[in-house]
Amino acid sequence: MIQVENLTKYYGDFCAVDQISFDIHRGEILGLLGPNGAGKTTTLRMLTGYISPTAGDVRVKNYSIDENLLEIKKLIGYLPESAPLYHDMLVYDYLDYVARIRGIAKENKSARIRHLADMCGLNEIMHNVIDELSKGLKQRVGLAHAIMNDPEILILDEPTSGLDPNQIVEIREIIKKIGKEKTVVLSTHILSEVEATCDRIIIIDKGKIVADDSTEAIKQSEGDENFISVSLLNAEFKNVEDALNGIDGIIKIDQIDNGDEGVLTVKLTSRSSLDPRGDIYRRIKETDWVLVEFHRESRTL
Amino acid sequence: MRQAIHIFKKEFGAYFLSPIAYIVIALFLLVTGWFFFAGFFIYNRADLRNFFNLLPLVFSFVIPAITMRLYSEELNVGSYEILITMPVTYLDVIVGKFMAGVAFVAVMLVPTLAYPVSVSLLGDLDWGPVMGGYIGGLLLGSAYCAIGIFASSLTRNQIIAFMAGMSICFILTMINKMLFFFPEAALGVIGYLAADNHFQNIAKGIIDSRDLLYFLSIVFIGLYSTHLVMQEKR
Structure with missing residues (x-):
């Protein structure tokens, strides 16, 4: 055409x-x-x-x-x-x-x-x-x-x-x-x-x-990689890194923001073949952090 | 050509959607009416020479104000992109817009017919020069419209378009009154370039092919330059 x-x-x-x-x-x-x-x-x-x-x-x-x-x-x-x-x-x-x-x-x-x-x-x-x-x-x-x-x-x-x-x-x-x-x-x-x-x-x-x-x-x-964003209260980045590092499929953990009122935001890079969100949630549940935000980022150019 | 007529209708209608048309017409009638009748009873002659003497100067301000929006506004808003990607040619657009400008000038001249009518009631008016004056007025108006459209195609800013168009029209109007600035050898050429000379010839009631050719050339040069500018913008 x-x-x-x-x-x-x-x-x-x-x-x-x-x-x-x-x-x-x-x-x-x-x-x-x-x-x-x-x-x-x-x-x-x-x-x-x-x-x-x-x-x-x-x-x-x-x-x-x-x-x-x-x-x-x-x-x-x-x-x-x-x-x-x-x-x-x-x-x-x-x-x-x-x-x-x-x-x-x-x-x-x-x-x-x-x-x-x-x-x-x-x-x-x-x-x-x-x-x-x-x-x-x-x-x-x-x-x-x-x-x-x-x-x-x-x-x-x-x-x-x-x-x-x-x-x-x-x-x-x-x-x-x-x-x-x-x-x-x-x-x-x-x-x-x-x-x-x-x-x-x-x-x-x-x-x-x-x-x-x-x-x-x-x-x-x-879609080789997916991004997951997690915001936590009462958490230190180092502890979060230690807690989440072992989860299957997670490649990288980055600190995005340690901004207002003690909210720590981390960006997790994961392989798209695996969805690690369930594991992440279970790990967080074991700690006394307060989960305030948890979402998969939409991929845009 | 059918497309050009659609564009003409749209552009002509658009003049009357905004207050610009009414303001320009009112201003034109005010200025010409004032200057014409201010001296009319002092001269005590039943003719319209004063009105036609003034017309080129008034046109060189008024017509660029009429034509300034024709391209500038479209380029500024971006609607030109919509217009030109519809099945129209560049020529259709130019001709349509030009006809809209000329039609507006004609509409603007219609109320001034009250002047010869009232003068003919007061004295013995010779209608020959009056007819010539109106034909010349339309020709002059067409030439200035073409120049105004060219100025409008140069920029997306209407004020700049107005200033540029006005400058060119003003120079063409006034150049025969500045002849003493020029060397003697150039006088013939410059005299020929003066729009006022050609207009006054026709306004005397003499329709000469040289004067017609002059106005038609200006129209052609103005519109062709517009075409070149729009091609260059692609």
């Missing part, structure tokens, strides 16, 4: 994206994962033709981005980061404008807008000014914008950043619903985000591809 070959982008001397190549297949939900400044947004912007690559080529369905940009634009629905919409328009007027630019026939237009409003939950806010919407609502309007003409490819840049957990779940549901029939490319810097939605993950760092595999495979290779 999309072929990317040796894509490179320089901003002056700074190399934002360095010769990356990958293929995206029809019906895939692809997650572009990487820390801030890794080149995710730049890559997506080159896929949509918003910026032109310094070198390399993007081909969408045999159209080249250099020669058939307009054809490619018709195939792609794109939502940039933080949904920069026209802030002084009403939601309805905005969607109407997008529908006209997207070439939706007049007689289907209002039905299409109504359908999108149902799908993205916009019915209550159709006559609000975009400026007055919360970030999550704006994101949903942006999503409606991106899927206006039922595009074959949907490109979303950080679709859930800055949203509260409820909104994140809602947006994920919508993306999954769309992803059943469409090719979706989304970027994020949160690992759990791609785990929840994507079939395939490409990890990029400093403009280069570090890993490109299915979500399952990445999970296994990435």
Whole structure:
């Protein structure tokens, strides 16, 4: 569906994206994962033709981005980061404008807008000014914008950043619903985000591809180590180290914090094949430490 | 071209969503009305020469204020990214925005038709130069719109866009009044560059192809430069 070959982008001397190549297949939900400044947004912007690559080529369905940009634009629905919409328009007027630019026939237009409003939950806010919407609502309007003409490819840049957990779940549901029939490319810097939605993950760092595999495979290779955080009252780090060191699967014990009110926080590194949490709990129970916090850390990049 | 018309409608409508449009129109009518009628009864002539003499100078301030938001605002908010990744060409966007600016200038000129109407009630008005003046006004307005759009494409700051556009328009308006600064050999060229000269020719009621060509060239250069700037930004 999309072929990317040796894509490179320089901003002056700074190399934002360095010769990356990958293929995206029809019906895939692809997650572009990487820390801030890794080149995710730049890559997506080159896929949509918003910026032109310094070198390399993007081909969408045999159209080249250099020669058939307009054809490619018709195939792609794109939502940039933080949904920069026209802030002084009403939601309805905005969607109407997008529908006209997207070439939706007049007689289907209002039905299409109504359908999108149902799908993205916009019915209550159709006559609000975009400026007055919360970030999550704006994101949903942006999503409606991106899927206006039922595009074959949907490109979303950080679709859930800055949203509260409820909104994140809602947006994920919508993306999954769309992803059943469409090719979706989304970027994020949160690992759990791609785990929840994507079939395939490409990890990029400093403009280069570090890993490109299915979500399952990445999970296994990435997950050699797990981190467990434990906060204790009335405990000395040395004693904690002695008590927990013998547990099967624990590789390393680090002191994170001996902060306020005598709470000691330690970070335990464990092999992912074993879950030592039961043993840790039993060991702590034998002492007179007070356990105030005990959780497995979510792995994010 | 259908896309350009959609963009035109949206941009033109957007002017009237914010108070800017009404403020600019009110200010324009106030300034031109005041300067026109202040001397009108002293001269005691039934023509609009005073109004048209003033028009280029007023335009060089007012039009950059109209066009300053066309690109700067979109670049600042980021909505340009959304716009240009929809199936539109760069030309569609430029032409749509340009037409919106010109249409706004036309709307701004409509209320001033009250001047010739009231003057014709007071005396025997020659409608030829008046027609010429309004045609010239639209041409001049188009040229300044193109310059304003170019200035707007340069920056995401609307104030800078306004200042840059105003400077260029102001120079084109005033350059024929500063001819004594220039060497004699350059006078012909500089005289030709002066927008005011060409506008005053048309405002006399003479529509000359040289003057038309001048305004159309300015429009072309302004819009083409905008295109180059937006390409460079990719």
